[in-house]
Amino acid sequence: MGDFVDKARQGWAQARPELEVSSIEVMGRIGRIGALTSHRAGRDLAPAGVTRAEFDVLCTLARAGGPMRASEVTSATMLSGASTTKNADRLLKRGLIERLHWEHDGRVVLMKLTPLGKELVDREFPKFLERDRDMLAGLSAKEEAQLAALLRKVALTVEAAR
Amino acid sequence: MGDFVDKARQGWAQARPELEVSSIEVMGRIGRIGALTSHRAGRDLAPAGVTRAEFDVLCTLARAGGPMRASEVTSATMLSGASTTKNADRLLKRGLIERLHWEHDGRVVLMKLTPLGKELVDREFPKFLERDRDMLAGLSAKEEAQLAALLRKVALTVEAAR
DNA sequence: ACTATATATTTTACTAGTAAAATATATTCG
DNA sequence: CGAATATATTTTACTAGTAAAATATATAGT
Structure with a gap:
C-alpha cells in the first residue's frame, strides 16, 4: 500500500521508462504533503x-512581536504586495490588526496585531501546531530530527535559488 | 545563516517561549519548500x-498513459471539480487534450492528451525534473533516499488523515 | 416499469490572487 | 535647491479557484 508518489512513480515507469524521475520521491512528496496540510488548515x-x-x-505578526512593514509581511507570506494590501484590509475590517505609519519614512505602512488578533493567534495557533505534530506521530524523535535536518539543507538550496 | 524556519523558530522563542513549536522544523519547511518550488515552476x-x-x-494524463476520468484528474491534482472543468476547457482550446465520452456511463467525461499535449509534456517535464534534482544537489544519494523514506511515512499519515 | 436516490460533471456567482499602472514619499546628483 | 530616479504601497483590471446549484445520467427499491 503506497502513497501518492508511489503511484505516480509507477505511472511514469510504465509511461516513460527512460525518464529518471527519482527526484519526485522527495519533491513530489513535499508538494503533496504541503497541499494536503494547507487545505486541511484552511478547513x-x-x-x-x-x-x-x-x-x-x-502568525507572522505574532512572532515578530511588534509592528512589521507591509513589505516584510509580503516576503514572509510569499504572496504579492497586492495580496498583502487586501489581506490587511480584511483583517483591519475584522479588527484583528491595525495599520500604523512610520515616522521615519512616510511610504512605509506598518502592520500590528490588535489584542483581538493576538487572542485569535493564541487560540488557533496551538491547534495548528497540534495538527502538525499529529502528522509526525509515526516518526521517532530521532527520525523527526533527521527529517528536519535534511529538509533544512533542501530549504537552504531552494531559498538560495530564489 | 539559517533558512526561513530557523528565523520563524527564533521569532516564536522570543514571542511565545512556552509554545512547543518544534513540528514547524518539518511541517513549516515542507510548506515553504513546496510554495517556493511551485512558484518557480509556474514562472x-x-x-x-x-x-x-x-x-x-x-502530467497526470501523461503518466496515466490513456484516457482518464475527470474525477480522477480532480483527485490527483487536488483541485475542485469546477477547476478541472475549467482547466479542461482551456487545455482543449489550446489543443493539448481532448474530451471523450465513456460508452459504459454517460455521466463520465474522459480526458486524454493529444499528440500536441504529449509533445508539451515530453519537452517540459524533463526540465521540471532537472530543477527538482538541482534542489537536491546538496544531498548525498544516501541522504536523499533517507529523506524520501521519511517523507513517505509522513505522506501516508497525512493522506490517511484525509 | 417507475419513483427516489445517488453519482459525475458543468454552470453560476463569488472570493482570492496577481501583474502592471498609479500614487506617494524618499534619495541622489547636477 | 530641484529634476530625475528609486522605493513602498495601493489601485485597477483581470485570471484562477471554489462552493453550491443545476444538469444529466445511473442505480436501487418496490
Missing part, C-alpha cells in the same frame, strides 16, 4: 473566520 | 503557455 480555520493566508499574516 | 512554465495547474493536469 479547520473556517470557523475562526479567517483564511489560511490571513492566518499566516497574523 | 518557468509561462513561456510554454500553460499554468502550473494545467501542467499538472497534463
Whole structure:
C-alpha cells in the first residue's frame, strides 16, 4: 500500500521508462504533503473566520512581536504586495490588526496585531501546531530530527535559488 | 545563516517561549519548500503557455498513459471539480487534450492528451525534473533516499488523515 | 416499469490572487 | 535647491479557484 508518489512513480515507469524521475520521491512528496496540510488548515480555520493566508499574516505578526512593514509581511507570506494590501484590509475590517505609519519614512505602512488578533493567534495557533505534530506521530524523535535536518539543507538550496 | 524556519523558530522563542513549536522544523519547511518550488515552476512554465495547474493536469494524463476520468484528474491534482472543468476547457482550446465520452456511463467525461499535449509534456517535464534534482544537489544519494523514506511515512499519515 | 436516490460533471456567482499602472514619499546628483 | 530616479504601497483590471446549484445520467427499491 503506497502513497501518492508511489503511484505516480509507477505511472511514469510504465509511461516513460527512460525518464529518471527519482527526484519526485522527495519533491513530489513535499508538494503533496504541503497541499494536503494547507487545505486541511484552511478547513479547520473556517470557523475562526479567517483564511489560511490571513492566518499566516497574523502568525507572522505574532512572532515578530511588534509592528512589521507591509513589505516584510509580503516576503514572509510569499504572496504579492497586492495580496498583502487586501489581506490587511480584511483583517483591519475584522479588527484583528491595525495599520500604523512610520515616522521615519512616510511610504512605509506598518502592520500590528490588535489584542483581538493576538487572542485569535493564541487560540488557533496551538491547534495548528497540534495538527502538525499529529502528522509526525509515526516518526521517532530521532527520525523527526533527521527529517528536519535534511529538509533544512533542501530549504537552504531552494531559498538560495530564489 | 539559517533558512526561513530557523528565523520563524527564533521569532516564536522570543514571542511565545512556552509554545512547543518544534513540528514547524518539518511541517513549516515542507510548506515553504513546496510554495517556493511551485512558484518557480509556474514562472518557468509561462513561456510554454500553460499554468502550473494545467501542467499538472497534463502530467497526470501523461503518466496515466490513456484516457482518464475527470474525477480522477480532480483527485490527483487536488483541485475542485469546477477547476478541472475549467482547466479542461482551456487545455482543449489550446489543443493539448481532448474530451471523450465513456460508452459504459454517460455521466463520465474522459480526458486524454493529444499528440500536441504529449509533445508539451515530453519537452517540459524533463526540465521540471532537472530543477527538482538541482534542489537536491546538496544531498548525498544516501541522504536523499533517507529523506524520501521519511517523507513517505509522513505522506501516508497525512493522506490517511484525509 | 417507475419513483427516489445517488453519482459525475458543468454552470453560476463569488472570493482570492496577481501583474502592471498609479500614487506617494524618499534619495541622489547636477 | 530641484529634476530625475528609486522605493513602498495601493489601485485597477483581470485570471484562477471554489462552493453550491443545476444538469444529466445511473442505480436501487418496490
